Amino acid sequence: MSKLFGTDGVRGIANKELSPELAFKIGHIGASLLAPSNKRGKIVIGKDTRVSGDLLESALISGICSAGVDVLRVGVITTPAVSYLTKSYSADAGIVISASHNPAEYNGIKFFGSMGYKIPDEVEDEIEKRIENGESAPKPIGGEVGTVEYAMDAKEKYIEHAVNTINGELDGFSVALDCANGAAYEVSPRILRDMGANVFALHTKPDGLNINKGCGSTYPENIREITMSHEVDLGLAYDGDADRVIAIDEKGNIIDGDFIMAACAVYLKKMGKLPKDTIVTTVMTNMGFDLAMRREGINIVKTNVGDKYVLREMLKCGAVLGGEQSGHVIFLDHNPTGDGIITALQLMSVMRDTGKKLSELVSIMTRLPQVLINVKIVEKSGLKDNKNIQKAVEEAEIELGVEGRILVRPSGTEPLIRVMVESDTKEKANNVAEKVAEIIKNESS
Numbered sequence: 001m002s003k004l005f006g007t008d009g010v011r012g013i014a015n016k017e018l019s020p021e022l023a024f025k026i027g028h029i030g031a032s033l034l035a036p037s038n039k040r041g042k043i044v045i046g047k048d049t050r051v052s053g054d055l056l057e058s059a060l061i062s063g064i065c066s067a068g069v070d071v072l073r074v075g076v077i078t079t080p081a082v083s084y085l086t087k088s089y090s091a092d093a094g095i096v097i098s099a100s101h102n103p104a105e106y107n108g109i110k111f112f113g114s115m116g117y118k119i120p121d122e123v124e125d126e127i128e129k130r131i132e133n134g135e136s137a138p139k140p141i142g143g144e145v146g147t148v149e150y151a152m153d154a155k156e157k158y159i160e161h162a163v164n165t166i167n168g169e170l171d172g173f174s175v176a177l178d179c180a181n182g183a184a185y186e187v188s189p190r191i192l193r194d195m196g197a198n199v200f201a202l203h204t205k206p207d208g209l210n211i212n213k214g215c216g217s218t219y220p221e222n223i224r225e226i227t228m229s230h231e232v233d234l235g236l237a238y239d240g241d242a243d244r245v246i247a248i249d250e251k252g253n254i255i256d257g258d259f260i261m262a263a264c265a266v267y268l269k270k271m272g273k274l275p276k277d278t279i280v281t282t283v284m285t286n287m288g289f290d291l292a293m294r295r296e297g298i299n300i301v302k303t304n305v306g307d308k309y310v311l312r313e314m315l316k317c318g319a320v321l322g323g324e325q326s327g328h329v330i331f332l333d334h335n336p337t338g339d340g341i342i343t344a345l346q347l348m349s350v351m352r353d354t355g356k357k358l359s360e361l362v363s364i365m366t367r368l369p370q371v372l373i374n375v376k377i378v379e380k381s382g383l384k385d386n387k388n389i390q391k392a393v394e395e396a397e398i399e400l401g402v403e404g405r406i407l408v409r410p411s412g413t414e415p416l417i418r419v420m421v422e423s424d425t426k427e428k429a430n431n432v433a434e435k436v437a438e439i440i441k442n443e444s445s
Contacts (some may be wrong), residue, residue, distance in 0.1 A: 003107070003128070004124075004127075004128040004131065004351060005121075005124040005125075005127075005128060006412035006413045007304075007305060007308070007309075007411075007412025007413060008100065008108070008110060008118075008178075008306060008307075008409075008412060009096075009108050009109050009110035009111065010022075010026065010108055010109045010110075010281075010373075010414055011027075011099055011102065011106060011107075011108040011413045011431070012106065012107070012108070012415070013105050013106055013107075014050070014052030014055065014056060014105065014107040015052060016373070017053065018056065018106075018107055018108070018109070018400070019056070019058065020055055020059035020365060021059070022131075023056045023059035023060050023063065023109065023389050024059045024060070024062055024063040024066075025063060025131045026060065026063065026109055026127065026131070027059065027060035027062070027063025027064040027067075027095075027134070027138055028064065028067050028136065029062040029063075029067075029130045029131055029137060030063075030064075030093070030095070030111060030127050030128050031043060031063065031067040031068075031069040031137070031146075032067045032069075032091075032137030032138070033091040033123060033126060033127060034092055034111070034113065034114075034119070034123070035067070035069045035092045035093065036092060040068075040069075040070060040090045041068070041069040041070065041072070041092045041093075042069065042071075042072055042085045042089070042090075042092055042337050043064055043069055043071055043072070043091055043092060043093045043095060043098070043331075044071075044072045044074055044082060044085050044089055044091045044093070044094040044198040044371065045057060045060060045061065045064075045071055045072070045073055045074065045082075045094075045095045045096075046073075046074040046075065046076070046077040046078075046079075046081065046082040046085070046094070046095075046096050046097070046150075046154075046183075046201075047075070047076060047077075047096065047097035047098060047183075048076065048078075048079075048096075048097070048098040048099075048182050048183040048211060048240050048241045049076055049181060049182055049183060049185065049206035049208060049211050049240070049262045050097075050099070050104055050106075050107055050208060050211055051104065051208030052077065052104075052105075052107045052356045053076075053097050053098075053107065053208075056097050056107055056109070057073075057097055059094050060095060060097070060109070062075075062400075062425075064146055064400035065145055065146030065147065065148065066139050066145065066146070067138070067139070067140075067146065067401045068138070068140040068144050068145060068146055069092075069146045069271065070146045070147050070148070071146060071147070071148045071149070071151070072089060072091060072149055072150075072151050073148060073150045073151065074151045074154035074155075075150070075151075075154065075155075075159065076183055076186075076242065077154060077155060077183055077187070077241065078100055078158075078183040078184055078187065078241055078242035078339070078340070078341065079096045079100075079110065079183070079243040079337070080242065080243050080335050080337050080338065080339035080340070080341070080342065080401040081154070081158040081183075081187070082094045082095070082096045082112060083116040083335055083336060083337045083339075084110050084115075084116060084120075084153055084157075084158055084161055084335055084341070085151070085157060085158060086112050086114065086115075086116050087114065087116040088157055088161075089151070090114075091114065091187065091338055092219045093111060093112060093113060093114060093115050093119075094111070094112035094116070095109060095110065095111055095112070096109070096110045096112075096241065097109060098110065098151055098183065098240060098241040099238050099240070100240055100241050100243065100244075100413070101212055101217060101239040101240055101244075102212065102214065102240070102413070102414070103211075103212060103213070104208070104209045104210070104211050104212070104213065108285065108413075110141050111123075111124070112337075112393070115336065116335070116336050116337065117308075117311060117336050117337070118307075118308040118311070118337060118362075122381055123196055126293070129206055131395065132156060134202075138436070146372060149343070150276060155186070155187060158187065159187055159190065159191055159194075161334075162187075162191055162339075162341050162342055162345060163191060163194065163195060163345075164350070165331070165333075165334040165342050165345055165346065165348065166345050166349040167349070168346075168347055168349075168352070169195050169196040170192065170194035170195040170196050170197040170345075170349075170352065171195075171197075172196070173192075173196070173198065173201050173348060173351075173352070174197070174198045174200075174230070174231075174232040174233050175192055175197050175198070175200070175203070175232055175233065175234060175235070175236060175348075176187055176199075176200045176204055176223050176226035176227045176230060176232045176234070176235040176236070176248070177192065177199055177200065177201045177202065177235070177236050177237075178202045178215055178216055178219075178220075178222055178223040178235070178236070178237040178238065178439040179201060179202070179203050179204045179216075179238055179242075179243075180203055180211060180215050180216025180217065180237070180239055180240050180264070181203045181204070181205065181206040181207070181210045181213065181215060181216075181238065181240075182206065182211045182212065182216065182238065182240035182241060182242060183241050183242050184238045184240065184242035184340065185203070185204040185206055186204070186343075187299050187341065187368050188201075188236075188238065188242065188340075188341050189201040189204060189339060189344075192375075195345075197348075198232075200226055200230055200232065202215065202222060202223065202226065202325075203215040203216065203222075211240045212239065212240045213235075216237055216238060216239050216339075217237045217238055217239040217244055217245065217246040217326075217327055218239065219224070219237070220235075220237050220246050220248060220254050221246050222237070223235035223236065223237045224248045224252050224254070227249075227250065227252060227386055228252045231250075232250070232360070233250055233351070233357070234247055234248060234249060234250065234255075234347075234348070234351070234358045235247065235248030236248075236340075236344045237328075238340045238341075239340070242339075242340040242341060243307070243328060243337060243338040243339060243340060244261075244295065244324075244326055244327035244328045244329075244338055244340050245327045245329075245340035245341075245344050246327045247259075247260060247342050247344070247347065247358065249357070249358035249359040249362065250357055250358060250359060251359050253359065253362075255268055255358060255362055256325050256326050256327060257323050257325045257326055257327040257328060257329055258281075258285055258286050258288070258289040258325045258365065258367070259362040259365055259367075260329055260343060260347055260362075261281065261289070261321065261322075261323050261329055262289055262292050262293065262328070262362065262364055262365040263347065263350060263358075263361040263364070264329075264346055264350055265279045265293065265296070265298055265319060265321055265349065266296050266298070266330075266364060267350045267353070267354065268320070268321060269296065269297070269298060273302075273320070274298070274320065274321065274374060275318050275319060275320055276299065276317070276318060276319070277292065277297060277298050277299055278300075278317055278318070278319045279299070279301070279319060279321050279322060280300075280301045280302075280303060280310050280313045280314045280317065280319045280321075280322030280323075281300060281301075281302055281303075281310070281322065281323065281324070281325075281405055282302060282303055282304065282305045282306075282309070282310060282324050282325070283302055283303075283304065284324065284325050284326075284407065284420060285300075285302070285307055285324070285325055286325060286367050286370055286422065287341055287366055287368045287404075288365050288366045288367045288368045288423050289365055289403065291365075291366075292364050292365035292385075295364075300363045301317055301319065301322075302314055305324065305340045305409065305412065306412060307323065307324060307328040307337060308337075309331060310322040310323060310324065310328070310330060311330055311332075311336055311337065314330065315332075315352075317330070318331045320327070320333050323343075324338070329343040331343065331346055334346075351372065364436040368422045368423070368424070368428040369423055369424070369428075369429050370420065370421070370422045370429065371420070371421045371422075371429040371432075371433040372418060372419070372433075373418075373419045373433050373434065373437040373445070374411070374414075374417075374419075374421045375416060375417045375418075375419060375437050375440045375441050376415060376416055377415055377416065377417055377440075377444040378415065378444065379444070381442065383410070383417065383440070383444060384410075386443050388439060388443055389408070389436075389439060389440055389443055392435065392436045392439040393406060393408055393436060396432045396435070398425075399432055400421070400422075400423055400428070400432060403423060403424040404418035404421065404422050404423035404424060404428070404429065404432075405421070405422050406419070406420070406421045406432065406433075406436065407419075407421075408418045408420075408440070409438065417440050417444070419433050419436050419440065420433075421436075421438045
């Protein structure tokens with residue numbers, strides 16, 4: 001059995017790698033580990049708009065109830081909303097059925113603990129081990145089996161929470177919004193309109209198959225067109241489960257997570273709300289971010305890719321802001337996971353409070369030319385210790401010198417090896433990345 005959990009839960013093509021049989025087992029074993037043995041447990045389940053969501057939800061619910069644990073269904077809602085609702089409903093765990101930015105045929109299963117944090121690697125490993133060994137938890141009968149309830153107030157609870165993460169309204173703002181035909185299609189336009197913003201919303205008609213299809217955070221050119229043609233203050237593009245957001249400034253520039261964090265970190269430091277003047281980012285963060293933060297007297301702590309690793313480091317060092325270049329940004333005072341909607345609200349509140357346009361806010365940082373090549377592979381194992389790949393990376397490091405860097409890492413959610421190169425020129429970054437990617441491709445074939 002290949003490793004089940006990646007950096008962000010279980011992923012696979014629904015009804016194939018991620019079958020209902022596997023979902024049942026994940027629900028059954030997961031519930032037995034996460035719910036207390038001395039009282040009736042409860043698990044919150046939400047999902048994005050994929051057509052396979054109903055299939056996997058039914059299987060998960062069956063597995064959970066067969067372990068004697070109750071289920072609270074919150075329907076189609078964002079991943080960070082499930083994180084918040086798990087704690088709000090005093091549940092023992094939360095589960096999201098989503099494959100984030102992946103195409104509609106994929107789906108995934110992510111777990112949250114009772115405090116809304118993604119569960120530790122050790123718990124994922126234990127679930128995986130028990131499934132692999134064919135183990136089963138006790139199966140109660142009669143009145144001891146789990147029951148299912150639908151939480152009618154779930155969306156309202158999350159909307160109220162999101163709105164209250166900033167002070168005041170957003171009157172006068174004009175926003176272009178790409179909801180990716182995903183989980184944010186209803187709540188995000190409503191939140192912004194309720195707060196007084198004028199909203200131009202795209203991709204808000206999910207049909208189960210069009211989630212992320214040519215839209216959302218991986219296709220920012222869509223929202224750039226609307227931002228420029230309608231002369232709005234900013235554009236915002238979510239991924240399918242809205243745990244990340246990419247912004248577009250009024251000039252049409254793409255504002256990724258690095259720029260968003262830079263702007264918010266400087267503002268929070270000025271307001272005395274950045275503990276120890278520290279922010280947590282990942283190894284994928286652009287070197288331009290590092291240079292900007294040093295100039296502003298802000299300390300950077302780096303960790304592995306994955307917002308659960310960012311959170312772990314934030315808790316360890318007492319930081320309240322952290323995130324990833326991809327747009328996963330954690331404002332720990334408001335939610336312990338990446339939340340695209342809350343990130344958008346925080347960014348807009350900084351614009352409002354400073355009176356600055358987005359382009360001016362993010363001008364504190366200059367992005368170094370960065371190239372990312374994804375190499376499709378069949379099997380990741382063995383490549384880590386491959387001598388030819390190691391030699392290619394060492395030669396690349398010498399060629400780049402102190403004005404650049406290379407990072408080669410396996411994707412935690414897809415069958416890819418990611419080659420990221422930064423340099424003082426785009427041409428050099430391209431050349432180095434292509435050379436290393438070609439060697440990886442040859443060695444993995």
